[in-house]
Structures are given as C-alpha cells and as structure tokens.
Amino acid sequence: MNNLTIAMVGSGGTGVVTAGEMLLRAAAKLGLYGVLRKTFGPQIRGGESAAIVRLGSEIVTNLSGSVDLLLVLDWSNFQRFADEIPVTESTILIEDKAAGKYPANLPQPQQTLTLDFLGLAKTLGSGHSNLALLGYVTGWLGCTAEITELAIRHRLQKHPQETIELAITVALGGTQLQLEQPIPLKPVLPLPTHASGVNNEQNLWVANGNQLTGLGALEAGIRFVAAYPITPASDVLEWIAGEIESVGGHLVQAEDELAAVNMAIGAGFGGVPAMTATSGPGMALMSEAMGLAVASETPLVVVDVMRGGPSTGIPTKNEQSDFNLAVYGLHGDAPHVVLSSLSISDCHFTAGWAAEIASERQSLVIVLSDQFLGQSSQIMPPTASTGFSANTEQAILAQGEAGEPAPYFRYLDTDSGISPLALPGQPDGMFTADGLEHNAAAIPSPKAADHQQQLAKRLRKLDSLVESPHWAEVHGQGSLLLICWGSLYQVSLEAQTQLRAKGIDISVMGIRLLSPLPLEKIKQAMGQARQTLVIEQNQQGQFAHYLGSFDSQGLGPDQLSFHQYCRPGPALFSPVEIVAQVEKLIDTGMSSC
DSSP states (O other), rough: EEEEEEEEEEETTHHHHHHHHHHHHHHHHTTTTEEEEEOOOSSSSSSSEEEEEEEESSSSOOOSSSSSSSEESTTTTGGGGGGGGGOOOOOOOEEETTTTOTTTTTTSSSSSEEEOHHHHHHTTTOOHHHHHHHHHHOOOOTTHHHHHHOOOOOOTTTTHHHHHHHHHHHHHHHHHHHHHHHHHOOOOOOOOOBBBTTGGTTTTTEEEEHHHHHHHHHHHOOOEEOOOOOOTTHHHHHHTTGGGEEEEEEEESSHHHHHHHHHHHHHTTOOEEEEEOOOOOHHHHHHHHHHHHHTTOOOEEEEEEEEEEETOOBTOOOTTTTHHHEEEEEEEEEEEEOEOOOSSSHHHHHHHHHHHHHHHHOEEEEEEEEEHHHHHHHEEOOOOOOOOOOOOOOOOOOOOOOGOOOOTTTOOOSSSSSOOOOOTTTOOOOOOOOOSOOOSSOOOOOOOOHHHHHHHHHHHHHHHGGGTSSEEEEEEEOEEEEEEETHHHHHHHHHHHHHHHOOOEEEEEEEEESSSSSSSHHHHHHHSSSEEEEEEESSSSSSHHHHHHHGGTOOOOTOOOOOOOOOOOOOOOOOHHHHHHHHHHHHTTOOOO
C-alpha cells in the first residue's frame, strides 16, 4: 500500500489538532483513506499538542511508527511527546519561522524548510497559523480549493460566517505558498478506484471509535444512557447525547460515576436497555454497583475507554492496563462478560454485540476500548448495521389452579441459567431485586444451598458464549501464532503483511471475547502452531497471566505454552516493533510465560 504519515506539532491553542481533523476530511473528499491520532497532554490549557495523520490509497487502520513529513508551529513542548512522533533523518521537516529552537537531541533531518505561516496569516488579517499550514498541506496533496473549503466549512459550521470566510482565505494563502515553496516530497498516493471528486463524503465515513461505539449501542436498542464525563470516554456520551432522543431514548448527566452506573442499573431493571461509559478511575468507582447488576441479574453495558494508569495516570494517552480491573475487579464470585473492540470500525460491532448479550443473558457486559480507538478518527467505508438487538424478553407468567396466579420464580434455576424476567407493573410479577443472595423466588436467603444454586446459575448462563462466531478474528496461517486483543489487532495485521514479504507466515488472532474465555478454541489454534506469542500494551502482561492461569485447572503444563511481549504506553505499538519481536522469537526464542 502506498501511504505516508504527516505529523503536525504545536502547543495547546495553536490549533494543530483542528488542522489535522480538517486535513483528514479533505483527504476523504479527495478519495483517500486515512487515520488521525490526536495526542495532547493532560493540561487544561497549554502543553503539547499534535495531530498525526496517516493517509493511503487502501484502508488505513493504524499508524506506521514513522513520520514522513513533520510540520511544526511550536517546538517548546515537543520533548514531552517526542517518543510518540519518531523523527528520523529521512523525515522532511517544515517549521514555522515563529516555532522556536529546534530540539538539540533530535536527529537532524536531511531536508528542512522554514516558512512564515504566522506572518502569512497575520498579513491576511488572522492569527491562526494552523489554517495557513492546512492549506499548505492540502495543496500539496492535490486537493482543489473547493475540497479545502468544504473541509473548513464542515469543521467551523457553528462559527460566524465572517470567521469561516477568513479561515478559507488564510488556508488558500497557504496553498499559494506551497506553489511558491513546495514540499520536497512527492505525495505518492494514487487515488483509489472509488474516488469521485468532492462527493466522496457520500461514500466514505470519517468517524472515531467513540462515535461508532455510540452508534452500535443505539442501533442495537440502547435507550437510556447515564453520563459522567471522563477522558477519553466523554465523546461516547457527547455523541449519544445528540442522537439518542431521535430514537426515543434519553441521556442523563449524573453527578458522579456512582450515580451514573446506578441510574443505568435502574433503567435496566425497568426493562430499558441501558449503558454508561467511563475510563479506568470511573470503572473502579463503579465496581460495587456492577456487582449489584450481577447479583440481581440486571442487564447493564459499561464501556471502558482505557487510558494510562494507575490513578489519574496519563488520561490522554493509550494503554491496555484495565484488563485485570475488567476481568477480576468485582468482589465475590461475580461472573460477567468482557469484550474488546478490535479496531476503530469494530467499536460499532462490539458495542452492538454487548447490548444484545446484556439483554439476552440478563448480565453485566464490560466493553474495553482504549484512547487510540476511541479518539482517533478514520476514513472508512460505511459500516453495515450489525443486526444485534437488545430487546428485553418479558416473562410469560403461568396460571395456577382456578385462575389463580402461579408463584413467580424470578431466579428460577433453568438449564440455560437464564430465568424468566417480569418487568415492573406486570401483573403477578413482583419480586425483590437487591444485592442480597436469594433463592429462586427472589427471597433473600443465607442458605448454602441457595447460594450455591444461584452462583452456579449465574455462571452457567454465560458458558455458551464461547461458541459464538464473534469470539475472535483470526487471519492467516503459519507456524507462529500471534495472539492479541483490542487496538493491537490491526497493528498485528500490518506486521503480518510485512513478515510475509520476508517469507515468514504467521497467523494473527484478535480476541474479542475476553471473559468467559473461549479456551478450547485458543488451545486448538495454539496446537496448530509451533510457537505462540502474546502481545499487549501494559507493563505486567495482564492477559498473558490470565491465559497462563488456566494451566492451574489441570490442563497440563504443555498445553498452554506461549511467549509474551508486553510494554506500557503511552507510545503506541508499531508494526515494525511487532515484526522485530517475531523475528527475535524465531531466531533466538523467548522464555515462556
């Protein structure tokens, strides 16, 4: 695939993220594919800010790990995220005259241009050098003035008309500057066959994973959302807030995470499919209430858009470090479902599946996304409706003798483990739903037999999920199996392509169903490979330890033999990094977990 990566760097307030958003939309109108990663510090104002855009003639799902073109409006905070923007000698550097001093410890690019973007903007009556930068890049890509204008109008549509017109003027000034002082790099991006001028917004979507999570949830039938803002999950809730009433639902902003999750549980008890979204700190606060959903068998979806931890950690950066919290973080024996979205577009599918599972199994479903998936935008073909449905099936209550109602057993011990659910107001369907252990009739009970029966029932109703065809995505065949989850799946697929070019065939498994774990299917795939490598973005290899723990259940020490590679964020994994680990494993071997 022909592709290139462009990084726009500045400080908070210079508008490089806004410029990156407009560049991505312009590229979509041109007919290209791409992905935009926004990277910024945790400061409310100021600090570092960058937009990294990778464009290509085929679908692009992740970043490459290198930068072809670096455009800098301000160097002052670059060192705070230099490891996320790999600059090499082959990188072309374009810097603003007002950017400041080039960092001494960075590799010196072979080609550098210093241009006066800020001066150009001021000459045209604006202080927004990012707009001049935008026009400079879109002109280089081959965008017409109309395409650049449309991208600006879309992004600034809520601004006064005079503001929009000035922005367009400054951007077109940047385009002219590109003709006078061109970028010394050819944008080797042949247009795809679907390209058709400026009407491509009808054929391609520009969306981030948080928006697609909201779309998947609403399509499946989620009709109540309780919201409390937290980075990087807030835009799940913000997007839903603008859409949910049009489908007959409601979103309520709660006073804190505790209120949000309990509101969602209340809606689920009332028969309304419900969810909330948060990140690690918020989910930690929600853990007690999530146990209530498990004990009362109330449908609930919780989306966790992971960030760097622990505690406040790095709220604006990527990490897969909430795995243990999601799988183990509830007190007592509390079986529940944990899913992971495998790409930006898969956030749509996984959210829909989560909503259906929660309603069908009367269970808690946690969906793990992460900062990269949630806040990165992608140009993609429209995603088809998932077909999932979160409709609550209401119990049909039996009649007793002489027309008298038969006793209603809310927590009846069925073969499937799923009990008949009566909704509030249903005649003769009253029951107690709280956190106390209970018997089949929902009467609180401390008896050992009742406790054991209900524990087994709650566990059993999730067992058959491991037979779902949606449990994972598996791509390719080879003597080495690469197992991953979440956002590392798409990076691994690109690494697989690079390895194939070197004559190394591997298979890649991206696991969507993390709990209950489809252990037999994983063992079968591992048995077909000579070596297995598990990769993840956290310090302790949380999933690898989880997978390895199943050996303690009498499966034998050799049946789950695998190697692992893990490291924390905030720097993203790159395909080149995964290729290096696979080659190292093949050449020298690694110690097994």
